[in-house]
Amino acid sequence: MDRISALRNVEEALAAFEAGECSLSDLESDVRGVLRTYAADFEGDLQAYRASGDGPADGLVVLAASEPEARERVAELVAGSVTFSVSAVD
Incomplete structure (x- = not known):
């Protein structure tokens, strides 16, 4: 699109x-x-990943080439020490 x-x-x-x-x-x-x-x-070839966890990370969606890269992107976007995980969005 x-x-x-x-x-x-x-x-x-x-x-x-x-x-x-x-x-x-x-x-x-x-x-x-x-x-x-x-x-x-x-x-392009990036995939959407949704974070789940504490505070501002919860529900955040980022595009990344891999799950580790998605974690890095989420960590850069949220300030402070926040616990979260990421999973691919269908």
């Missing part, structure tokens, strides 16, 4: 929300899906 397609899809999701055709959680899910698809295409 290219940038223009991603922006169009987000715009369509926002328009549906504004028209009352979907809920906020539906909008969030749609936009999240667009962003993940865009990021996966943009980043």
Whole structure:
């Protein structure tokens, strides 16, 4: 998915929300899906990994070539000593 397609899809999701055709959680899910698809295409062979654990790391999704690299990316994004694990996102 290219940038223009991603922006169009987000715009369509926002328009549906504004028209009352979907809920906020539906909008969030749609936009999240667009962003993940865009990021996966943009980043090439990288895979999405979701962190689970304490504080700001919990639920954080990063793109990385491997699980160890995903751990490093999460650690760089969250400050302090936070306990977390990562797993591939389907």
